[in-house]
Amino acid sequence: MISIKTPEEIDRIRKASKIVALALRDIEKYLKPGISTLEIDGIIEKLIVNNGGFPAFKGYRGYRHAACISVNHEVVHGIPSDEKKLSEGDVVAVDVGAVWEGYYGDSAKTFAIGRIPKIAKKLLKCGEDALDDAIKIIKPGVRLGDVSSAIESRANRNGFSVVKDLFGHGIGKNLHEDPLIPNFGNKGEGIELKEGMVLAIEPMINEGGYKVATLSDGWTVITVDKKLSVHFEHTVLVAQNGVEILTCLKKM
Numbered sequence: 661m662i663s664i665k666t667p668e669e670i671d672r673i674r675k676a677s678k679i680v681a682l683a684l685r686d687i688e689k690y691l692k693p694g695i696s697t698l699e700i701d702g703i704i705e706k707l708i709v710n711n712g713g714f715p716a717f718k719g720y721r722g723y724r725h726a727a728c729i730s731v732n733h734e735v736v737h738g739i740p741s742d743e744k745k746l747s748e749g750d751v752v753a754v755d756v757g758a759v760w761e762g763y764y765g766d767s768a769k770t771f772a773i774g775r776i777p778k779i780a781k782k783l784l785k786c787g788e789d790a791l792d793d794a795i796k797i798i799k800p801g802v803r804l805g806d807v808s809s810a811i812e813s814r815a816n817r818n819g820f821s822v823v824k825d826l827f828g829h830g831i832g833k834n835l836h837e838d839p840l841i842p843n844f845g846n847k848g849e850g851i852e853l854k855e856g857m858v859l860a861i862e863p864m865i866n867e868g869g870y871k872v873a874t875l876s877d878g879w880t881v882i883t884v885d886k887k888l889s890v891h892f893e894h895t896v897l898v899a900q901n902g903v904e905i906l907t908c909l910k911k912m
Contacts, residue, residue, distance in 0.1 A: 674765075674906050675761070714758065728755040730752070753769070763833055764831050796903075804851050805847055806847050820865050841860070859896050860895050
């Protein structure tokens with residue numbers, strides 16, 4: 661069941677989302693060649709806690725870390741490791757969630773490590789643009805298929821593909837709530853967005869084909885063709901006159 665959030669609930673989600681946004685902003689300066697994904701995870705946990713939150717992913721379905729950190733052909737849910745160190749030319753997706761007074765915020769961004777190949781730059785821009793395209797059209801009365809179609813259209817125009825096995829989602833008192841939000845779809849289809857809905861919009865876009873697989877660790881999702889993937893995500897509120905991006909510091 662899709663819930664419409666009360667003003668009090670929205671305030672709590674807004675605070676949790678700000679904690680996430682601060683962590684993603686502040687982690688960027690640490691993302692340099694040689695740092696391990698486990699070190700990154702430790703820093704993110706401190707950033708969340710120091711801002712009054714709790715890492716939303718820690719303990720979720722047995723997950724043991726504060727962030728999911730996915731490198732190059734890893735799509736999402738990369739498990740932090742002391743053995744996995746960033747290198748010049750990598751792209752790394754950092755997915756962060758926080759809880760504040762029982763409510764959740766969730767956001768992700770893919771970063772370039774040093775100088776990256778032209779195709780990687782194009783893929784990163786496409787991911788950011790796809791998220792922007794989707795968010796810009798969100799308002800009461802819009803169909804969910806319009807949002808999904810905007811993401812897929814941006815990817816296709818750039819010669820890339822969207823992941824079809826993983827979805828964005830509603831968010832609030834739970835990390836994952838209805839509705840599921842595909843990154844593909846048809847305009848005019850799907851549920852009608854209503855004021856007070858809170859959604860996590862998260863394009864996952866692949867350089868090559870759309871097919872993905874989950875590794876034996878039970879978490880890490882990779883592209884089957886081992887080509888690059890990027891992941892961007894914002895928690896947004898369907899507001900009376902449009903949309904509020906809760907995990908964007910510039911709009912707070």
